[in-house]
Amino acid sequence: MATNIIDRRRINGPQRSVEPLYAQSGAAAADPFARGRADERALDQVRPIFIKTGPLAAQPAEHEALSSASAASGTAFYEQGKIRISCAVYGPRQGRRSNARAGSFDCDFRYAPFACSWKRRSHVRGADEKEISLILEHAVAPAIRLEAYPKACIDAFVTVIESDGKAATIAAAINCISAALADAGIEMYDSVAACSMGLAGARWVADCAQPEEDAALCSMLIAYMPGADEITYILQHGKTTPEQTDQAVQTCTDMCARVYAVICRYLQSSLE
């Protein structure tokens, strides 16, 4: 009976729901990468990476009394193609909510107002920034030996200075946090390396820039600990077949291992 009464004050949805129309995948869709990529990369090639740890802490203070206590414990600057990210890690320090068993890891992810070329971002934290903060926490926390830090908290503050491809930016943020955590001397099981891919036509394309991501039908992000051989986070948007997912996980972990090698090599050289 109740279904017959129509509420005229609201805008009512359709009576029947239908499956969304996915864009045609496979051979039918035009392959945007038929003639290679705009920057002439191979399809499974990550953009060139630049890392530097300690850029925010080790500034020689000419005039002010810079105390190492007020500065961050560890910092990192990360570039991947046009993506530029900085991260500051504070802690382990006494937490507000103290958990006697294990420490807590909190992450604060922000875009700079000028980070996206296509739109100006508000300085107020948006819903997507909160969501990405959570993704980063979940992706990085399994690598940290939190049980070694009872009652303490570790905070990571990530600022995106320039973004180029949403999934790629999240992946870059994970790599940047890993480097900053290592710089802070925080105990970890392994460094987390992350990599993203987009599905264009029937092929997976690694580390999509924004125009490539716009052309892709589906995106996949994997955070992976190569030393321990464990995946800490998978994020997928869009629809794939099980075979495609399988292939994506394989290629993504391979690329993560390569990114990991770059991070490790940098960390080792920075200590020499």
Added chain:
Amino acid sequence: MMDIDTEPVAADVAARIVTPGSAITSDPAFMRGHGTFGEGATIYSSVAGVVERINKLVSVRSLKQRYSGEIGDIIVGRITEVAAKRWRVDVNSRQDGVLLLSSINLPGGIQRRKSESDELQMRSFFAEGDLVFAEVQSYFADGALSLHTRSIQYGKLRNGTFVAVFPQLVPRSRTHFHTLPCGVDIVLGVNGYIWVSKHVSAAKVEANAEHIYSDRNEPISDAEREAIARVANCVQLLNRLYVKITETSVIFAYEESLGHAAKDLLSQDVAAELAHSVMARLKQQAS
């Protein structure tokens, strides 16, 4: 790619640079030290740093680390909170230290149990933001440090300036309270907090036992101020160039710095020049 040796010879276990998660050794003869964790028989590193081996103990030392306290350490801390019968103290560690009301000296060195009225006037002893010179008495069950100030030389810090340095640069030694030849007192807290202050003789401190919790500075002349600033800048400079901070190295840095104005010490070229001459002198002294 980093080399993951599964069967390293004992000799090359040490002095290798590792990143988190890299396997150090799978030889079951070794014991796990700081900065490592084990899975099965294999020992992995959990920080980025240099592998060190002492007999059978393998540990990884990272460049930066927080202070981890040991009983008997002399430290400088900052009061962050006044709680029930205790103060919480920031000691540059993983969690705040605790200074119990029962482990401080009363003004005038009176010996008695702390009463409820003492509890009500806790802020007259130490308030938030005060710096305290203390010793680590024991650990709590959760690993927090319990401090005490039950000696005439410990207590509230006045008449000076605060410098924070890397905790691993301050080695543990017999004394941490030094009076430098330039007439400046320095407290080298093992936790990396350092207090540089005007020299006040021990006799005067004892005579003023009633005022150990005073918040008022004694009169400080311009010359004393400059000496304090110079020593503080010397400590800052040693920290920046990663030189061990001991009484000797601070005295050397002070003597080398006399050719420059105190305010210029932290400019990049002067700092580098001074640190090199300090290191040369330290090396000369050691040989």
